[in-house]
Amino acid sequence: MALGQDSTMKTASSFAELLTGEQKMIDSIKGWVGGSLIGDDCALISSQTLVSTDALVEGVHFRRDLMSLEEIGWKAAAVNLSDIAAMAGRPRYLFVTVCAPAGFSQNDFRSLYEGIGSCARQFRVSIAGGDITASDQLMLSLTVIGDVHENGCLTRSGAKPGDVIIATGDFGASRAGLWQLLAGEASKRNSKDGGGSHTLGKHIHPMPRLSEAWMLVGKTGSAGALMDASDGLADALVQLARANSVGMMVELGSIPIDAQTKKIAAQAGVDPVDWALYGGEDYELVGCIDANVWGEWRKEGSKNNPFVPIGIVTDGVSIDLTRYGSPAPPLDMSKCFQHL
Amino acid sequence: MALGQDSTMKTASSFAELLTGEQKMIDSIKGWVGGSLIGDDCALISSQTLVSTDALVEGVHFRRDLMSLEEIGWKAAAVNLSDIAAMAGRPRYLFVTVCAPAGFSQNDFRSLYEGIGSCARQFRVSIAGGDITASDQLMLSLTVIGDVHENGCLTRSGAKPGDVIIATGDFGASRAGLWQLLAGEASKRNSKDGGGSHTLGKHIHPMPRLSEAWMLVGKTGSAGALMDASDGLADALVQLARANSVGMMVELGSIPIDAQTKKIAAQAGVDPVDWALYGGEDYELVGCIDANVWGEWRKEGSKNNPFVPIGIVTDGVSIDLTRYGSPAPPLDMSKCFQHL
Known part of the structure; x- marks a missing residue:
């Protein structure tokens, strides 16, 4: 997660119980360093420039027995670019720091950088610098610098009661893919993007939702709210609600879940909705958009509108869930995966 | 070191033997990712913006039994800002990523961030974001973003035969301070800046040479060459010579070495010139300036000119050393400290 996340501390007591240790730490850090700029997926350091940084640590964020170094490199870059997508920006420059243990060979470095470079090229981002050093544990730290989109900048703030959550x-799917890898199905895949498996592909080879974000900002300008669901849909909903001091009504039945995800969840004996809410690493966009703007855009059909509605913003102080219209149990943030 | 360093690969064969493993790796990375922007202490990503990133790993770059977390935080920030000084830029924003092992307490985080924040405040830099995550080993990764100085931007390129090396x-001194720490003299210091000891202060509490760089760029504009000697004076001389395909004549007797450094070197049984050339972590600036510009500036006296001359740029293909006028043995890069 980016240090910038979750920092607009609101007093709505209903959300206090939904705060993770990570989020509390960020609030502490703001106090220690006086970081008034800390506040979203990216830092907006001028009217034009976005910056975000992400660290990935072996054994915490990835395992080399489950993913190749090229895949790890792609994912590290994609995750970082996703933070720019979360502000509807255009990523431009990537800075790559690698801390590598003894025995990390020239070929290992090559695979890792080729994975990073492959993602950077696909999204037309230049690798402009970085650092390399020794360590006991493989660690990547990536910083991306991007431009604010000419149509506007979407932050976590900007939602209002009556908006549609999209x-x-x-x-x-990413959580399902991880389950497949952990269950030893990794050997079945025959290509770096998951070998045609939607779930493995989502876990191994995530795609930053840049063009989707640009379509949104083309419709909304800077009005509305946006973030990426890197830590799960539940976390994204909580962050958006907190940042705007609003409540939400979310229909679990409308959360898009792929058929393959449901199938694997059944194999695993898990409710697929739990994976959708708490699994994390989907890197999908979650936003709030004016209902009238949404109504018009929706008419254009799914080809011109990559978003689906999953709920509405309320003037309440809690996130209320329904499942096919009936009240559902509240969010249980203890089910979230935390890297800290 | 920054990935940006040392990347202008020249064919001057005399320098090939002076290449470190680190430098060779950087050239490989450029090939893998197509990083044409990789090229100096900072990446110049627009006509106005400088970016640099540095990683510090426990056991590689620092030891917690020798320095407090507040000192480690200060040094991490200062080292990062020094890369902006190396381009004569103005640092503006700092992004701080911390990977912390189990048992790293809230107070530990606080000390670390207070050290970073203290340095950032002193040099009027805003902490604008970052990341925190778990790891086995304490690891910091800092990214600084700065503005090009209104008088110009100094890179490693721009030196010409006849220039004065300053x-x-x-x-x-930093190497002497490290020797003191390793010799158990750490307990003698009574404050975070080395307790009045010049050498401990230089090691523990380095100062980025920002105002000095701004004085230089005020005299030269974008003409000339500049870098910081983070990996030692010898490394800085080699990088400047390679980046410009020039030779150098350096008088070892004119390299400024503090009396305390000499005293500690005598205790350690080391030639203080070896510490000056290869010890590293002094974070002083080394540049090349037009001889006429230098001649005029020098007349203003040391109060208005924080640089001293240590040699001249030649049209040769090697770095020739003299010691009080007599030829001295060539540089021996195997004496350099390398983090990779």
């Missing part, structure tokens, strides 16, 4: 793609 | 401050 999301791209589908949720829970 | 440097700030003094060399070898």
